[in-house]
Amino acid sequence: MMRRCIGLLLAMWSSAAMAQVYEFPRFDNAAQVRAECDRMLVDLKQRERAIEVLPEGADVLGAIDAQMQRIEDTLGPLWLLPAVHPAKAVRDAADACDLAFQGFSSAFLQNARIYARLKSAPVADDIDRRLQREQLDAFEDSGVALRPAAQQRVRRINRELTRLAQDFDRRIRESRDRVAFTAAELEGVPDDVWKNAPRDRRGRYLLGLDYPTADPVLQHARQESTRERLWRATMRQGGETNLRTLARLAALRREYARLFGFDSYADFALRRRMVKSEAQASRFLADVGEAVAQRERADLAMLRAEKAGLAGTAPETTVVRRWDVPFLSERLRSQRYAVDEEAFRPYFPPQRSLEFVFTLAQRLFGVHFEPLQQTLWHPQARAYAARDQNGTLLGTLFVDLFPRPDKYNHAAVWSFRNVSTKSGRLPAAALVVNFNDKGLTLSELETLLHEFGHALHALLSSTRYTLNGGTNVQLDFAEAPSQMLEDWVYDPAVLALFQQVCGDCPPVPREMIERAERARHFAKGIATTRQLIFANYDLALYGRRSEDPMRLWERMERATPLGHVRGTMFPAGFSHVASGYSAGYYAYMLSMVVAEDLRTPFAADRLDASTGRRYRDSVLANGGQVAPEELVQRFLGRPGNREAFFRSLNKE
Template sequence: MNKIAMSLAVLFSSAPLFAAQGGALLLPDAADIARQCQQTISHAKVKIAALEKLPLAKVNAANTLGEWNTINQDLDRFGGPAGLLSEVSPLAPVRAAADACNLKMSALISDVLQSEALYSRFKALKPKDAIDAEARADLLSNFEDRGVNLSKEKRTELAAIFNKIEKLQQDFSRNMRDNQARISFAAAELKGVSASFLESAKKDAAGQYVLGFDYPEIDAVMGYAENEATRERYYSGRMKIGGAANLQILKEVVELRKQIARLTGYPSYAAFAIRNKMAATPEAVNTFLADVQSRVADLEKSDIEELRQEKARFTGKADSVLKRWDVQFYEEQLKASRYQLDQKQVREQFPTEPTIAWMMNVTGTLYGVDFRPNAQLKTWHKDVRAYDVFDRGSKKYLSSFYLDLFPRDGKYKHAAAFPVRGVSTLSGQTPVSVLVTNFSREGFNQDELETLFHEFGHVMHGVLSKTRYTMQAGTSVKRDFVEAPSQMYEEWARRPEAEALFNETCPSCKPIDPKLIAKMDEARRFGLGLKYARQVLYSAYDMALAAADAGDPQAVWQAMEGKTPLGYVAGTEFPGTFGHIVGGYAAGYYGYMWSEVLALDMLSAYGSNVMDVKQGKRYRELILENGGQRPAMELVEEFIGRKPNADAFFQEITGQRGAAAKTAKQ
């Protein structure tokens, strides 16, 4: 999930399409985007200029933080199309116009956050309370990140670098989003793939199946195609969808980030980027990654050997060697044989619409809110549905969100929650979030089910927030904490207390089978060595590209992946597909695991009942409503009643957490 930073920058890139109260979003055409974008920027410049002229002696919270909040919300009126429509509009001209607006907004960011006049006014501010103090500190940090304290020449150079990186990030994303690469397969090559999937797949004139690289296609081929050559060809194709263009973009971005470190006086981009995160230093991150690696290294090798043996049984060749394109397929084979788990059964157990309704019932019960469909809200595609959120006790309207769940051409390729409008209790502005995924329409498999809850956890962080200022709303927290609420919420997808509400939600559905759920949980614990070793590799690679001596991204990847047990697959170009580290997770990908440490520790507050509504109320009020207006560690410690530790995380990554709980229960 691409979290909001606490500055104008994110408001521009992930702001709402329309600042009206309620959940209405303006969905402009390409011409309107170009016209209104310029109007919005011009209007903002007038207000910013007035704030720059405010006498220092008259600075107070209302006329600085309050005015800044107003400027943010004014920009909200049209920052959204540049953040959301560029990723989800089915119309290429709209996406292009939104991209162009984003670049103009980025240029404004560089200018505004280098204003010595603005910086001096926020520095002169005497906060009236802890919330204002946190907001002031965050703002000063954002100005300093952009080089406000540097010489004019260095500021100019730094602004040009940030603007160029913004354009390169946009190009990288577009190359992935608009990718039209397809691979054709004969029916015989797809033996084992679901018949229902093949019925809906496109065919060419020769009658061959033509497959792209959206997640339903990836899962269908990599998880079930029995032909190894099919999986190898598909895997290699998938690892090249960014192409040479994205490899070059990443290379340029790495070099530009070195220049940022040089201009700002930090030994590396990692040192520059991590200093304001929870980890604080690259050394702390690298120590954490080394600790995780030491705990999963033997487990990874064990997982690989078990999958290799599964391949030997399946192929009848005792000397079989496991390859990267084998992993998902033989994981499914092993889980089917060892745990009698078939993801087709999981999809049947969790049909699409009832499962979404169940998740909302679980969430509404836990947090004391109601979700009401609102068909009056205009959407950008017929698949999208909108909901309003009401407090169950007071019946008061709180916020709105949209669900855009299924793949289509030109759409964002992964899963993310877009916080398109931040809340502000100061002005009465209500929040809007958008959930964007690429799920199968045939029901949820185990991974998709957890992803659904994960991303909805982000949505709740956005729409249940009650912060004073929009810049601290919802997911506007430190990058290495932002994933914690969503990672924690994955637990609700697999706990019996939550699943008990499924039958209540859909009485006509097939009742939840406790045996299937138990098999899912057992199967989930297999392969954790492979999973977390891969996460360590991604994170270490990210840190390597943010180091002072960072080399060519493709060469660095080949060397690092080449040292892993499964090695590097010749000709593949994974770095050209790794959008996280081109965007907001640069020198921050480690945050997924860092956040999980806190997520699993916070989960302990629920004890054996994740549907404890008293704890749900505490969590909503303390963690979700506070967003970034209080320090994350302070909130976590207050919620769990002690300083956090990594015990649950290390039990999780070694497969002991669920097993230990099961043994204790027995």
């Protein structure tokens, strides 16, 4: 997942300063955060007044881009810190700064004087015209043309949306929920998942809900009651409070859209994206659903037969529960393909896995990474300089590999500082994951490469303007460059690069990789339809009808073959729909359409450096300064299509 840093932004540094490695700022206490935030807000207001009085013919686009750079200089790191900093006071102060900035941003985007100057700004070419249009859209979508009372309401809504989304994520991130199990109840679960876990007074192991812990339990625990208890706990993250917050978020976004004459927030947001409307997004999802419906039924029949065999019951009377799906799928996958995900951990030590993806980037895209000495937010975090083949500095990457309390508990990249060739500004990004220190499974290595794809998009971008840098692209294209790379971990020739970074690591047997590649498509119908309900729920939540989030989810989930489990509240932990991907979760699947198409030139050789360089120059380097459809056509030499994607849906 990519965490996008969106705003209007920052002060230009000199070209000489920009050529230096980015030093992540040190924040030891909340007072430092507040002081830096106050300085930024004062500076931004001065810059706003300066842009208002720019003379006719002045470089308005450059001035607004410099504003963005000033914001990134302070807020960029602060957007990251709530996810990774160990001190709650610092995390809360960073959130408070973002909330304060929201007030400035809303007012800035309603500034009619700046809007008028932007509208008449001189443009040199298509890149300038695209940025101008995007910025005009941003002003218009923020209410620059609304009456004063409506403008005030827009500002209050934006501030409330920011606060509520922060609260939603904070409740999940700072949860102390644990589930207690005896050793007997954890039969089948790999020892390293639970044997070092804290214990309660009765000696039971207390397991958290982070995915490095929960996934192995759900996949391997032999006792159904163990899987059920942990699954139910994961389905209650955020609790009733987050359900109320989500209802308020949906109501506010619907009200926001109606201020602009839209009955649906989804239609309001999607008109600026590749898909154009809620109706088109829904049609796409319906097409996918139709393509995988039969496969889902066949998948469920296989799981039912397997559970019946284990329980000694008749298949027609056997009921597959949601907590059975990971266990039965993993069991059948192992039986059919002789693949055990846990068996990959000795081959992929975490730090060596990171060095492996660095080596792949060097081979394919001509970029190498060298470690840097920096004092960061946590001793386990690391910094790296990204350099071109000739040694030219391209940007700085920060990596945080391992789980800990209060840390963001999934996987994401924050591209918090973006490039600008015009001002000599270099990018910086942070890759945050939560891996087992004993090693990665192959699917976790796939996750690492996915997130690294976002980081490469940020670091290899060479756009004129910061506002177009890296992952600042249309949302339904943003995942494609990272999804594209996921396939690479199933190629024996690619994994052979591991020996270059870890001579002591045993090479993964070729047949083991080939079996895993076949196994990855197992139960694809179930996995795809699960993603479909997430996407359809998101669109419905932000559609025309006002819906209670939990009742909507219960109704939609009850209509699926596995039904709804009473007492669970999945939407309370579904942070995507609360914040960055609201009315946008469909983008994961639509981006995969593009990703499958982008893979086609690499089909013969995933390590072909000439194809990699062409991809880097045509897609990654252009960030958001060229329309996604045009980037795809430049790379493929033809318009993009959905053929490869729909073929992949039924690949065995």
